[in-house]
Amino acid sequence: MTRRELLRLTTCALAAQGASEFFTAWLDAANLPAHLHVAQEQPVLRDYQPKFLDAADFAALQAFTEILIPTDETPGAREAHCAHFIDFVLAASTEAAPETQAQWREAMRALKATGFHAASAAERDTLVAAMARPERERGATHPAYFAYRLIKQQNTFAFYTSRAGLIEALDYKGNTFNASFPACEHPEHRVVKG
Numbered sequence: 001m002t003r004r005e006l007l008r009l010t011t012c013a014l015a016a017q018g019a020s021e022f023f024t025a026w027l028d029a030a031n032l033p034a035h036l037h038v039a040q041e042q043p044v045l046r047d048y049q050p051k052f053l054d055a056a057d058f059a060a061l062q063a064f065t066e067i068l069i070p071t072d073e074t075p076g077a078r079e080a081h082c083a084h085f086i087d088f089v090l091a092a093s094t095e096a097a098p099e100t101q102a103q104w105r106e107a108m109r110a111l112k113a114t115g116f117h118a119a120s121a122a123e124r125d126t127l128v129a130a131m132a133r134p135e136r137e138r139g140a141t142h143p144a145y146f147a148y149r150l151i152k153q154q155n156t157f158a159f160y161t162s163r164a165g166l167i168e169a170l171d172y173k174g175n176t177f178n179a180s181f182p183a184c185e186h187p188e189h190r191v192v193k194g
Contacts, residue, residue: 006157009093009100016092018044022084027163029081048084051091052101057108058087060117065155067128069165080164082155089154107147114144 013019025042050058065077065086077083090104111117116127131148133140142148159165 005097005100006154009089009097010161012096013089013092016088019088019092022088026081026085026088029079029162029164045081045084048081048087050087052087052104053090053108056117057112058083060108060111061086061151063121063124064111064116064128064151065158067125068152068155069159075164075168077155077159079168080159080162082158082162085158085162086151086154103150107144107150110144110147111151116144 014023021044025044029041029045053061062078062083065082069077069080069082071078090101093100114127114131116124119127128148131142131144134142134145135149
């Protein structure tokens with residue numbers, strides 16, 4: 001799946017019923033301090049009911065996304081509500097991308113077949129590492145590698161499209177320029193000449 005396809009699916013989701021409320025809450029999610037995050041979340045996220053995935057698959061997807069982009073000194077997939085975003089976009093893609101929905105159903109079956117759904121947190125970390133091996137080791141294989149790639153790709157898109165990923169994690173400032181470049185030690189490069 002290309003970025004163009006992901007953008008097309010997201011555009012379809014923007015036209016879905018409830019999209020305005022969902023995306024407003026989703027884009028705002030990272031504004032809350034970490035210690036207040038769950039308690040003061042907007043109900044559309046806090047009480048989110050999966051629309052495409054069943055409850056077990058949605059819980060597994062949440063856990064998987066949080067393993068891929070954990071919370072540390074910056075927000076992670078949990079704060080960015082990546083699983084919510086993926087589920088909402090997939091639910092809105094019924095007519096636009098039935099083949100993508102079929103890929104996701106197969107990916108969730110493969111994930112369940114690995115035992116991920118019923119695994120403990122430590123076992124899930126081990127399973128994700130095993131699924132990722134083909135990415136790092138030539139000749140390595142795993143029957144759920146395609147599921148890992150699909151989840152990783154859409155999780156990355158969801159995270160870096162969110163406020164949590166773009167602004168909080170990457171510190172994106174928008175249309176600004178740097179007046180100085182503190183990482184460079186050359187005096188002639190430290191100040192922008194106007």
